[in-house]
Amino acid sequence: MTKEPPDKNYFYRQKIFTILLVLISGSLMYLLLVRLGLMVPVEQIPGVLCLDNCQRELKFHILPVGNQLLNYDKPIEQLIPRVNDKKNISLLIEKSKHRLTLYHERKPLKSYPVVFGANPVGDKQAEGDSKTPEGILRIKDLYPHPQWSKFLWLDYPNVQSWRKYFQAKVSGKLAWHLPIGGEVGIHGVPVGGDKMISDRYNWTLGCPSLKNKDVDELYQWVQKGTVVEILP
Numbered sequence: 001m002t003k004e005p006p007d008k009n010y011f012y013r014q015k016i017f018t019i020l021l022v023l024i025s026g027s028l029m030y031l032l033l034v035r036l037g038l039m040v041p042v043e044q045i046p047g048v049l050c051l052d053n054c055q056r057e058l059k060f061h062i063l064p065v066g067n068q069l070l071n072y073d074k075p076i077e078q079l080i081p082r083v084n085d086k087k088n089i090s091l092l093i094e095k096s097k098h099r100l101t102l103y104h105e106r107k108p109l110k111s112y113p114v115v116f117g118a119n120p121v122g123d124k125q126a127e128g129d130s131k132t133p134e135g136i137l138r139i140k141d142l143y144p145h146p147q148w149s150k151f152l153w154l155d156y157p158n159v160q161s162w163r164k165y166f167q168a169k170v171s172g173k174l175a176w177h178l179p180i181g182g183e184v185g186i187h188g189v190p191v192g193g194d195k196m197i198s199d200r201y202n203w204t205l206g207c208p209s210l211k212n213k214d215v216d217e218l219y220q221w222v223q224k225g226t227v228v229e230i231l232p
Contacts, residue, residue: 080109132230
């Protein structure tokens, strides 16, 4: 008695099963790489794909004149004509000057002393490099912090961050196994730690850090979506 060959439906089902298995396995691997910070989230892929011919990031602010802290001794309420006008607020951070300046309608109003990651020179490229990212970011959330008073969470890595990350890998400046990192935000200091700011002691893992009274004031004037431009 001869054995009948499998029918066409059997081979069809096998192909479908194999395709589904590959798709599921690939999706799970992709999600794992995203979670590890090695792959860009799907919603940012279109902006990142122009690796070789991308529009350059434009400057957002006009720099304040001089090196001094602008109106540091005045509360913001005295400087802004309309109360709680958050939608027109933006922030500029100049790493070389250890200065964070609050802008209203693109005009500089008040500056604060600020410090950075323990390796402050240069743009952040990967997790663990103790550098503070540069470029134009936005606040994606803000909340009280149990150790550092307040936390203004920045949207690092954004499209520009991912683009620079992959460019560094393609050019051989960054090892392929290193993740991009995250959880970068503007925050205060441990209680009693204001001297670190006065002494310009770069103590964080990459976050900009202010005195607690300063981050507490900023917290009242920014919101989700506030632009934060960070310059070298």
